[in-house]
Amino acid sequence: MKKLSYVDHAEEWLSQFSFYIPIKVRFSETDMFGHMNNTAPFVYFEEARIEFLKSVGMFEDLSSKAESVPVVGDLQCDFHQQIYFDDQLRLYVKVESMGRTSYDVHYLAKNQHDHVCLTGRGRIVHINPQTGKPVEITQEIKEQLTTV
Amino acid sequence: MKKLSYVDHAEEWLSQFSFYIPIKVRFSETDMFGHMNNTAPFVYFEEARIEFLKSVGMFEDLSSKAESVPVVGDLQCDFHQQIYFDDQLRLYVKVESMGRTSYDVHYLAKNQHDHVCLTGRGRIVHINPQTGKPVEITQEIKEQLTTV
Amino acid sequence: MKKLSYVDHAEEWLSQFSFYIPIKVRFSETDMFGHMNNTAPFVYFEEARIEFLKSVGMFEDLSSKAESVPVVGDLQCDFHQQIYFDDQLRLYVKVESMGRTSYDVHYLAKNQHDHVCLTGRGRIVHINPQTGKPVEITQEIKEQLTTV
Amino acid sequence: MKKLSYVDHAEEWLSQFSFYIPIKVRFSETDMFGHMNNTAPFVYFEEARIEFLKSVGMFEDLSSKAESVPVVGDLQCDFHQQIYFDDQLRLYVKVESMGRTSYDVHYLAKNQHDHVCLTGRGRIVHINPQTGKPVEITQEIKEQLTTV
Numbered sequence: 001m002k003k004l005s006y007v008d009h010a011e012e013w014l015s016q017f018s019f020y021i022p023i024k025v026r027f028s029e030t031d032m033f034g035h036m037n038n039t040a041p042f043v044y045f046e047e048a049r050i051e052f053l054k055s056v057g058m059f060e061d062l063s064s065k066a067e068s069v070p071v072v073g074d075l076q077c078d079f080h081q082q083i084y085f086d087d088q089l090r091l092y093v094k095v096e097s098m099g100r101t102s103y104d105v106h107y108l109a110k111n112q113h114d115h116v117c118l119t120g121r122g123r124i125v126h127i128n129p130q131t132g133k134p135v136e137i138t139q140e141i142k143e144q145l146t147t148v
Numbered sequence: 149m150k151k152l153s154y155v156d157h158a159e160e161w162l163s164q165f166s167f168y169i170p171i172k173v174r175f176s177e178t179d180m181f182g183h184m185n186n187t188a189p190f191v192y193f194e195e196a197r198i199e200f201l202k203s204v205g206m207f208e209d210l211s212s213k214a215e216s217v218p219v220v221g222d223l224q225c226d227f228h229q230q231i232y233f234d235d236q237l238r239l240y241v242k243v244e245s246m247g248r249t250s251y252d253v254h255y256l257a258k259n260q261h262d263h264v265c266l267t268g269r270g271r272i273v274h275i276n277p278q279t280g281k282p283v284e285i286t287q288e289i290k291e292q293l294t295t296v
Numbered sequence: 297m298k299k300l301s302y303v304d305h306a307e308e309w310l311s312q313f314s315f316y317i318p319i320k321v322r323f324s325e326t327d328m329f330g331h332m333n334n335t336a337p338f339v340y341f342e343e344a345r346i347e348f349l350k351s352v353g354m355f356e357d358l359s360s361k362a363e364s365v366p367v368v369g370d371l372q373c374d375f376h377q378q379i380y381f382d383d384q385l386r387l388y389v390k391v392e393s394m395g396r397t398s399y400d401v402h403y404l405a406k407n408q409h410d411h412v413c414l415t416g417r418g419r420i421v422h423i424n425p426q427t428g429k430p431v432e433i434t435q436e437i438k439e440q441l442t443t444v
Numbered sequence: 445m446k447k448l449s450y451v452d453h454a455e456e457w458l459s460q461f462s463f464y465i466p467i468k469v470r471f472s473e474t475d476m477f478g479h480m481n482n483t484a485p486f487v488y489f490e491e492a493r494i495e496f497l498k499s500v501g502m503f504e505d506l507s508s509k510a511e512s513v514p515v516v517g518d519l520q521c522d523f524h525q526q527i528y529f530d531d532q533l534r535l536y537v538k539v540e541s542m543g544r545t546s547y548d549v550h551y552l553a554k555n556q557h558d559h560v561c562l563t564g565r566g567r568i569v570h571i572n573p574q575t576g577k578p579v580e581i582t583q584e585i586k587e588q589l590t591t592v
Binding site for chain 2: 027028030032033037
Binding site: 174175176191194195198 | 487
């Protein structure tokens with residue numbers, strides 16, 4: 001795996017993922033270069049992240065009256081290997097570097113041959129949907145997010 | 149142009165379009181067969197339809213307190229000619245067969261060589277966003293929609 | 297179920313589906329009206345159609361030297377019920393009205409409450425990727441497609 | 445503007461953009477949180493990048509016999525401000541840190557109020573489509589890319 005700014009020790013980093021969702025690359029997600037278009041990983045990242053948040057009860061109340069909703073502060077993705085139509089990926093996700101109102105989510109995709117295809121990360125900020133202001137994350141939630 | 153269930157007289161039908169928006173086919177809208185993926189026209193149809201509705205003042209209040217919002221009842225598209233990356237389309241739209249709570253929107257796409265590439269239609273129903281029930285379209289709006 | 301131009305007897309038509317794929321509505325497939333955007337069903341239809349064609353061995357050779365590839369002639373979709381984020385659909389597909397070089401694919405989506413949400417159909421034409429001309433479908437393939 | 449790992453001096457960095465394309469946020473690019481979904485910027489980045497490459501004659505031969513094609517090595521995006529349906533963005537793009545077989549593309553999006561909404565960057569590698577191996581970028585092309 002190439003050197004990544006968000007990974008200190010590759011082996012350790014890889015070993016810390018356990019939660020994942022399966023992804024099958026859709027035909028409509030390919031492009032005329034014959035492989036998965038580079039915009040698709042961010043769709044996969046979002047799906048994996050939300051499934052993860054749901055698994056710890058943090059993506060339940062999505063109404064406009066919710067006290068806080070998770071929004072994306074930044075996103076990045078490294079392409080390690082070509083991905084093709086019908087490839088079957090395991091899209092892993094974990095939480096790193098928990099802050100007061102935000103945390104980093106890290107991503108890893110392996111294909112059916114167990115090769116690392118994609119890695120990535122992005123900051124999630126919890127904001128109040130009425131005011132748009134960051135909302136402090138409770139100790140309880142912090143523990144849920146980091147013990148999965 | 150092939151025979152279409154929603155077109156009686158092709159020449160007359162084609163001549164009745166005047167409103168259009170320009171569309172440039174994005175790279176991410178192609179697929180591994182080397183052409184525009186078949187899901188893209190519905191994105192173009194929606195963009196053209198909304199621009200049309202905006203042009204007659206019918207897509208202004210999108211809040212959850214709006215009295216009525218336009219929703220899609222059905223959609224169809226005929227593919228007349230291959231469409232490729234970077235093709236420049238004119239996406240025409242017009243309203244046909246106005247009803248009490250709904251109306252048909254017809255679509256036509258011509259490419260940079262003035263060839264008919266896509267035709268289509270779909271029913272738009274105005275509903276109350278709180279109740280989900282159809283809402284009667286006022287005489288004033290009917291006139292706006294059909295005189296463009 | 298409302299009356300559809302492509303369905304003669306609703307009960308019989310519904311009972312003839314057996315092949316399906318599961319679909320989970322992605323967050324990125326919703327829109328600001330709070331439900332699944334109307335362009336998403338065509339992505340689901342394509343995924344279900346291709347899985348079906350794969351299941352009968354008809355979506356194997358996708359190289360530019362393939363003798364024939366399936367392309368979309370037209371597509372339509374009826375929206376019977378609102379679809380929301382995280383809904384779990386069964387996307388059924390079957391082949392109807394087999395022709396010499398093309399056939400109709402019919403679609404049906406039921407949600408987790410077993411309600412009909414979407415129905416649809418579309419013509420698939422087999423063409424030679426070099427010439428763009430329709431290619432006759434062999435008797436063997438016709439039988440595979442219609443006996444699933 | 446918040447501190448970014450890929451920007452040394454914000455003012456200088458901002459002032460070095462000149463090439464841009466207009467982007468209008470589509471309804472289908474929003475999500476149920478009421479704003480542009482976080483996957484859309486990567487579609488915009490690709491469109492802007494390709495228009496830029498076209499403008500210097502570097503996105504012409506896309507056939508499978510092309511000597512080299514540009515592929516994405518990594519991508520990142522920072523979200524500075526909420527983006528909504530119908531917002532009109534100027535999507536700026538420039539080339540930075542030219543290497544032997546790759547270069548960085550930087551991105552900047554400003555909205556109709558001239559506010560910075562998105563910034564980003566990503567490595568583009570030129571590869572031989574047959575071998576998948578990196579291809580050296582000629583001096584002529586390097587000059588074209590960096591003098592726009």
